[in-house]
Every structure is written in structure tokens, then in C-alpha cells.
Amino acid sequence: MADLKPDANQPEEATIDEICAVAIAEAFRGDGEILCNPIGTTPIIGGRLARATFEPAMVMTDAVAVLAANPLPVGDDNAERLVEAWMPYRDMFDVVWSGRRHIVMGASQIDAHGNQNLAAIGDWRRPKAQLLGLRGAPGNLINHATTYWVPNHSTRSFVLSVDVVSGPGYDRVAPLSAAIRASHEIRRVVSNLAVMDFESSGSGDEPRRMRLRSVHPGVTVDEVVEATGFELAVPDEVPESRLPTGEELHLIREVLDPQGYRKAEFGG
Amino acid sequence: MKSSGSDDWVGGVGEGATERTLTAGHRDGSHNLTDRQGFRGGPDSPTVGRVTPPSQRSYAPSTLPAPDGRPDKRMTEDDVVARLSSGMTIGIGGWGSRRKPMSLVRAIARSELTDLTIVCYGGPEVGILSTLGKVRRAVYGFVSLDSIPLEPHFRQARQQGTIEVTELDEGAFYLGLLAAAHRVPFYPTRAGLGSDMMLMNPDLATVTSPYPDADGVHEDLVAIPAFQLDASLIHMNRADAAGNGQFLGPDLYFDDLFAKAATSTYLSCEKVIATGDLLAEGSLHTLKIPRLFVDGVVESPRGAHFTECPPDYGRDEAFQRVYAATAKDPEAWRAFVDRWLEAPSHAEYLERLDAEGEGA
Numbered sequence: 123m124a125d126l127k128p129d130a131n132q133p134e135e136a137t138i139d140e141i142c143a144v145a146i147a148e149a150f151r152g153d154g155e156i157l158c159n160p161i162g163t164t165p166i167i168g169g170r171l172a173r174a175t176f177e178p179a180m181v182m183t184d185a186v187a188v189l190a191a192n193p194l195p196v197g198d199d200n201a202e203r204l205v206e207a208w209m210p211y212r213d214m215f216d217v218v219w220s221g222r223r224h225i226v227m228g229a230s231q232i233d234a235h236g237n238q239n240l241a242a243i244g245d246w247r248r249p250k251a252q253l254l255g256l257r258g259a260p261g262n263l264i265n266h267a268t269t270y271w272v273p274n275h276s277t278r279s280f281v282l283s284v285d286v287v288s289g290p291g292y293d294r295v296a297p298l299s300a301a302i303r304a305s306h307e308i309r310r311v312v313s314n315l316a317v318m319d320f321e322s323s324g325s326g327d328e329p330r331r332m333r334l335r336s337v338h339p340g341v342t343v344d345e346v347v348e349a350t351g352f353e354l355a356v357p358d359e360v361p362e363s364r365l366p367t368g369e370e371l372h373l374i375r376e377v378l379d380p381q382g383y384r385k386a387e388f389g390g
Numbered sequence: 391m392k393s394s395g396s397d398d399w400v401g402g403v404g405e406g407a408t409e410r411t412l413t414a415g416h417r418d419g420s421h422n423l424t425d426r427q428g429f430r431g432g433p434d435s436p437t438v439g440r441v442t443p444p445s446q447r448s449y450a451p452s453t454l455p456a457p458d459g460r461p462d463k464r465m466t467e468d469d470v471v472a473r474l475s476s477g478m479t480i481g482i483g484g485w486g487s488r489r490k491p492m493s494l495v496r497a498i499a500r501s502e503l504t505d506l507t508i509v510c511y512g513g514p515e516v517g518i519l520s521t522l523g524k525v526r527r528a529v530y531g532f533v534s535l536d537s538i539p540l541e542p543h544f545r546q547a548r549q550q551g552t553i554e555v556t557e558l559d560e561g562a563f564y565l566g567l568l569a570a571a572h573r574v575p576f577y578p579t580r581a582g583l584g585s586d587m588m589l590m591n592p593d594l595a596t597v598t599s600p601y602p603d604a605d606g607v608h609e610d611l612v613a614i615p616a617f618q619l620d621a622s623l624i625h626m627n628r629a630d631a632a633g634n635g636q637f638l639g640p641d642l643y644f645d646d647l648f649a650k651a652a653t654s655t656y657l658s659c660e661k662v663i664a665t666g667d668l669l670a671e672g673s674l675h676t677l678k679i680p681r682l683f684v685d686g687v688v689e690s691p692r693g694a695h696f697t698e699c700p701p702d703y704g705r706d707e708a709f710q711r712v713y714a715a716t717a718k719d720p721e722a723w724r725a726f727v728d729r730w731l732e733a734p735s736h737a738e739y740l741e742r743l744d745a746e747g748e749g750a
Contacts, residue, residue, distance in 0.1 A: 187640035210641040211485060215561040219579075241557075246590055248551040254540060255532050256590075260559040261581030290584030298583055299609040 136366045138314065139164065139384040140374050141338050142273075144366045145317050146226060147172035149269040149310040155179040156266075157189075157223040164387055165226035165271050166196050167378050168312075174373050183209055193373070197383045218258065221305050224267040227259065229311075231284040232270060234331050234352040236291030236308040236320060238263075239284035246286050259289035264298070267307045273387045275313035277351035292320060292329035310335070314388065316346045317363055321355055331355055336363040449674045452666040460632045463687045467497035467736055470656045470686055474621055476503050481567075481617065481652055482510040483624030483645035484697065487535040487705055489637075490515055491625035491658045493693040493736040498524060500732050509617050511563070511643065513697055514713060517543025518731065520553050521723070529556040529617065531563035535710060542717035559587055562614050567644055569616035570651035578611035588612070622652035625694045626679060627702055629659040630668060633684030638672050639700040649683040658690040660702050690736055695743065 136144075146168025150158055153172075158180040160169035166185070173180045174193045184190040184203050192204040209217075217223050230253050231239040240259055244250030262268055268289060272279050287294060295306045311318040316337045320330035333355035337346055343360050366374065374384075471494075474480065484490035495515040498506075505526045508519060512533030519525045521543045533544045547553045558566065565577040578597055582588055597613045624645040626635035635657050637645065649655040657679065663670075668677060693699075696706035696713065716723040733739040 208640075211643055212564065215564055218561060241586070242548075246586065249548055252540065252545040252548040254534070255530075256557055256559055256585065256587055257532050258560040260583075260585035260587045261561040261579070264580050264584060286590075287584075287586040294584040299580075300603065300605060300607065301609060302580055302583065 134371075136371060137388075138338060139388045140366050140371060141363055142271075142312060142314060143168040143171055143374055143384065144370055145310075145312045145336075145338075145363050146269065146271060147175070147370075148317075148364070149226070149312065150177050150180065150224060153177055153180060153224055153267070155181065155222075157217050158182050159223055160226035160271075162226070162228060162271060162387075163196055163379075163383050164273065165269075167374060167384055169226065170194065170196070170378050171370060171373055174377070175370065181206070187211070193377055195377065195381070196379050197381060215261075218261055218265050221266045223262075223265070224269065224309065225262050226269045226271050227262070227289070229270045229272050229279065229289075231279060231281045232272065232311065232332075233281055233284050233291060234354075235293040235329050236270075236289075236311070236332065237284050237287045237294060238270060238289035238291070239286045240288040241286040243285055249285075256286075256288045263289040263306055263308075264295065264302045265305050267309050269309045270311045272311065272313045275315040275346070275349050277349060280313075280350040280352065280354075282352050292331075296329045314338070315341045315349060318354070333357065334360055336361050338363045339365070449669050451668075451670040454666060456630075456632070456665045460681075462631045463633045463681075463685060464631050464662065465656075465686045465688060467493050467658070467688055467690065470494055470623070470688060471497045471501045471503065473654065473656075473686070474498070474501075474503055477505045478503075478620040479507040479509060479618060481619040481622035481648040482508055482512075482515050483622065483643065483648045484513060484694070485511045485641070485643040486532070487513040487537070487697045487710060488641075489625050489639065489643070489645075489694050489699050490697040491623040491656075491690075491693065492695055492697060493690040493739070494623045494625075494656065494658055494688065495519065496731055496733070496736070496739065499727075500734070509566075509619060511560070512541065512544065514541065514543075514710070517541045517547070517713075517717070520544060520547040521717075522727070522731070523552075525553050527554040527556060529558070529563075529566075531558055531560040535714065537705065537707060538710065538714050542714050546717050557587070557590055558582070558614070559585070562587070562612065564644065564647075565614040566617040567647040567651050569614065570619060571647050572616075574616065576613035576615050578613055580611060582612040583610070617651055619648070619652035620654070622648040622655045624648055624655065624657050624679070625690070625699065626657055626659040627699065628661055628663050628668065628671065629657055629679070629684075629687050630665040630681075631662055631687060632665065633657060633679075633681035633687050634665065634668060634677065635659065635679030635684065636668055636672055636676050637678065638676055638702070642678050646678045646683075649679055654685045655683055656686040656688065657684050658688040658693045660691055660693065660699065662687060662689040692740060692743070693736065 146165050150172040158169045160166045170193050181189050187210050188205045189207040189209050190203040191206045194201045229238040240254045241256050242249035242253050317335045318332050319335045321333040322330050490513050506524050507527045509529040512530040516528050516533045533541045535541050559581040562581045569577045595613050596610045599609045627638040628636040696709040698705040716726045
């Protein structure tokens with residue numbers, strides 16, 4: 123890809139978890155001084171990586187109750203924090219509703235327009251499987267940018283129709299107010315196979331649909347299409363997701379996740 | 391004194407603003423109020439026109455005796471339960487598996503109370519009270535054990551359809567508490583529009599903004615109704631006997647709003663201390679629960695166990711894992727109920743807990 127910066131000092135080949143962390147980091151490019159709020163191990167590494175490299179102005183929580191200015195290793199409750207502000211849970215809603223936030227969330231199911239289900243499988247009245255619930259997704263989606271992280275790309279997660287809409291996608295938001303439409307943005311969907319975004323139709327009348335943006339090294343376009351339960355928009359040219367730079371690999375392996383917690387999401 | 395105090399309070403909101411600009415040393419009307427009542431009288435009383443240097447504006451523990459006439463609200467967990475009744479709507483403070491009033495929850499668990507509506511950022515209290523058949527409806531922003539993302543007993547109650555639920559966006563839930571605390575019928579928000587929150591809660595209504603936006607459009611918003619709480623239960627690190635509560639950890643969550651939203655609020659705490667000692671362990675900013683919103687104080691050391699209560703103690707993860715595992719094993723659940731939930735008092739619970747620790 124164009125923004126791939128080959129590095130002669132690259133210590134060894136990047137692994138899939140590191141490629142995914144970089145793909146998530148890329149979702150924050152250009153965000154500037156907003157709250158970068160990734161949830162989950164790989165997203166947190168990706169967000170912290172973006173701030174440690176190309177988005178130094180972003181603010182980030184310690185995943186508890188403060189904003190910390192230094193790069194924290196994931197999963198280390200005792201790491202020293204350079205505290206810049208107190209951010210108790212309640213204050214997070216002031217940030218959400220201000221729009222100055224970009225979250226990375228999971229999605230148990232996601233459809234072509236980006237409707238996300240975190241809540242339940244089956245009928246919500248008496249679900250076959252109770253999942254996490256709506257959580258903050260309804261408010262997040264209509265107030266600020268969202269990226270989804272789906273570590274198990276399959277026709278069970280990328281579905282024709284989600285059982286419950288926690289985070290509304292482009293078709294659900296289309297009839298809502300101008301203020302909501304202006305704030306709603308699903309920036310990327312990053313999976314273990316590929317990176318997706320949402321293309322607009324030429325006329326702008328049809329709600330945006332999910333489009334393949336890049337495939338991770340070793341993955342073919344056909345494999346992604348087969349693992350997707352709806353018609354994925356596939357451009358003529360699909361590049362490979364970019365590889366981590368040497369600096370990024372160093373940051374991931376030595377600074378942000380020295381314990382290798384990221385491997386757990388990839389069966390490691 | 392109470393009635394004159396509240397008159398002053400009402401006046402203080404407006405007058406305080408004027409006085410603040412004149413004295414420059416007092417942050418709001420409430421300090422002027424205490425000055426007038428003599429709690430902090432004497433040579434340092436503010437004088438109009440006098441500016442207190444910042445270095446002298448710290449608050450230290452006081453050696454003054456608490457004045458007579460303030461109520462002593464101390465009681466036991468069972469006293470609290472005696473003031474509750476079946477069918478009530480009860481707010482429960484804390485957040486997930488953090489600073490939950492567990493000794494009060496267990497007192498409900500061993501009581502005759504039933505048909506409750508519980509309102510919370512839910513943790514183990516939802517699973518425990520639902521599985522025991524105490525809950526008709528749970529109203530929540532989420533239910534989680536933090537280190538165990540989904541509360542397994544709650545999950546089971548949902549999948550078996552044994553409880554009714556009102557599931558709201560986490561921020562929308564906050565507005566239900568806020569509306570109740572402010573005694574308005576609802577607060578408007580965009581959160582919920584476009585999602586299935588509206589489908590899952592057919593009683594939720596929208597309101598149309600009376601004000602046009604830049605394009606002249608009147609926007610529709612969700613009206614989150616005020617949570618009408620008959621009672622709230624919260625757990626603090628410290629409190630005095632009159633009910634002034636203090637949190638010493640990193641997050642108050644919504645405990646102040648739970649107290650303000652409810653008709654009656656019962657506060658358990660790790661330790662009851664003298665009013666003069668309230669500033670010994672934490673700054674002024676930790677005193678977020680004034681006694682006028684509190685009806686009962688229960689001294690309950692380790693009262694949040696097995697949830698966390700920093701800085702006094704962290705979560706008992708081993709205990710929480712045992713609790714979680716009982717969702718898949720009816721026999722283990724029965725044993726858990728017998729040993730822990732039906733311990734006749736909090737003191738007995740702590741004895742069993744200590745015995746367990748020694749045996750391990």
C-alpha cells in the first residue's frame with residue numbers, strides 16, 4: 123500500500139495480531155485531539171499505537187477513571203500513569219454527547235449497513251443467548267465515530283440481518299435528524315481477515331453499504347466474500363492491509379503488550 | 391434548625407452568587423450557610439470585601455464537636471429491610487461488580503421481600519435477587535461482573551424468561567436518574583433513536599423539540615422518564631452517624647443521584663466516623679452525599695464484598711468465580727445460598743468468610 127514504510131530494521135515478520143492492531147490504529151488517523159476509546163485487548167493496543175506514532179494529540183483513558191498521557195502496557199493495572207485528567211464513568215457521557223470521541227467496539231453480529239448486535243441472539247424478549255446487552259452502543263453511534271473489531275470473521279458474525287440492533291447502521295440513521303446524521307460515522311470494520319469501510323452510492327440516496335478495503339496478508343478476496351453473509355462491495359483492486367513498521371512492531375511487542383495478551387484473541 | 395437551614399439553602403443559591411463575588415474566598419452559598427449557623431464561625435468568618443488568600447483556603451479535619459440536634463441515623467441491615475416492602479422500586483448504587491451494598495442485598499435475599507423492581511448499573515445483586523425470585527423487573531444500563539463480562543445468573547434469568555427487563559442505553563439510564571433527582575418527568579436525549587432500544591421499550595416516548603434547528607426543523611428526541619425510586623441502597627467508604635457519606639475510590643459512579651432520586655436512601659459504609667474526621671482521609675471533593683438525602687446509615691465493614699471497594703479492598707475474584715460457577719450447578723447454588731446468602735447477619739457472614747480464609 124501507499125502508506126507502507128518498509129523498514130530495513132524490521133526485526134521479524136509481523137503476525138496477524140500485529141497486522142490487526144495496525145489496521146485498528148489506522149482507523150484513528152486524522153482524528154486529532156479527541157478521546158480515542160478502544161475497548162478490548164487488540165483495539166486498546168491499536169489505539170495506543172496510533173497515539174504513540176501518528177496521532178499524538180489524542181487523549182486516552184487508563185480503562186478505569188483517569189486520562190493518562192503516557193503509553194500504558196495493556197492489562198497492567200500497576201503501570202505508572204501520567205495523569206492528565208480525572209474521567210469518572212459519568213463524565214464519559216459528556217464526552218460521548220460532545221461528539222469528541224472515537225470508539226472501537228466489538229460486534230457479535232454486523233450487517234451490510236453496519237447495524238451491530240451486542241445484545242442478544244434470538245428474540246430479545248427471551249433470548250436464546252443473552253449477550254452483553256445494548257450497553258452504550260445506541261448513544262455512541264449517533265454521537266461520534268465508531269470502528270468495529272470482529273476477531274472471528276464468518277457468516278455467523280457478518281450476517282444478512284442482525285437479531286437486535288444495538289448500534290444503528292446507515293439505513294437506520296438515514297431517516298433521523300440532521301444532527302444525528304452529521305455525527306454518525308462507522309469509520310472501519312476490522313476483522314481477522316480484512317478491513318472494511320462503507321461506500322456511498324453515487325447519488326447519495328441509498329444508505330452506505332460495507333465495502334472491502336484491504337485483505338490481510340495471506341487472505342484472498344474470495345475467502346473474505348465467502349466468510350461474509352451478505353453481498354460485500356468489492357472494488358476492482360483490493361490492496362493488502364499494510365504491514366507494521368519496525369517502530370510499530372517494537373512498540374507493540376516491547377511497550378504496549380510485552381505480556382502478549384493480544385495472542386489470546388487469535389487462539390494463541 | 392433543619393427548617394431554617396433549608397430556608398437559608400434556598401436563599402443561598404441566589405445570594406451566594408452575590409456573596410461569592412464579594413468575598414471571593416467561598417465557592418458557593420453552602421459555606422456561607424454554615425458560617426451563619428456557626429459551624430465554622432469565629433475569627434475566620436468571611437467579611438464582605440475580604441479576600442481569603444488561596445493558601446488559607448484548605449479544609450482540614452475539624453476538632454469542633456458536632457452540634458446537638460442532628461439526627462443519628464445508624465441502624466442495622468435488618469432495620470433497613472424492615473422499612474422496605476414487597477412491590478417497591480429500589481435503586482442500587484455502585485457499578486457492575488464495584489462498591490455494591492452487598493450486606494444490604496443479602497439482607498433482602500434472606501427477607502420475605504418479593505416482587506421488586508431493581509434499578510441499577512447492574513452487578514451481582516441482579517443475579518442474586520433474580521435467581522432467588524425477588525425480582526419482577528430489572529431496569530438497567532448493563533449487568534456485568536467486570537472480570538466476568540456477563541453476569542451468569544442474570545444471563546440465565548433472561549434466557550429462562552423469569553424476569554421482566556427495561557434495558558436502556560448506558561447514558562439514557564443516567565438521564566432517568568437525573569430526571570428523578572431533579573423532579574422533572576423526563577430528560578430528552580438522542581440516545582436510543584435508530585437502535586432497538588425503542589422496540590424493546592414500547593413505553594418509551596419521543597418529544598419534539600420546541601426549538602427549530604438551523605434548517606428550521608424541530609428535532610425528535612427520546613424522553614427518558616424519571617425513575618421513581620421508593621428507596622435507594624448505596625455503599626460508601628466512610629460516613630458519619632448523621633448520614634454524610636464519603637467515597638475514597640476513583641469513581642462515585644451515580645451514588646449521589648441514586649440518593650437524590652429516591653424517596654428514602656439507606657447508606658452502608660465501611661466505617662462510621664466522627665463528622666470532624668470526614669476530611670482526614672479524603673479531600674472536600676469526596677464528600678458528595680450530604681445527609682439531607684440519607685435516611686439510614688449502616689456500618690458494614692467489608693459490606694461490598696465480594697465486589698471491590700477501593701481503597702479499602704479490591705474485588706474477591708476467587709469468591710466471584712465461585713458465585714459465577716453456581717449458575718451452572720443447582721446444588722452448588724443451594725450451598726452458596728445456605729452458606730453465604732442466608733447467613734443470619736453481616737457479622738456472621740464475615741465470620742464465615744474469615745473461617746474460609748483460615749481454612750484455605
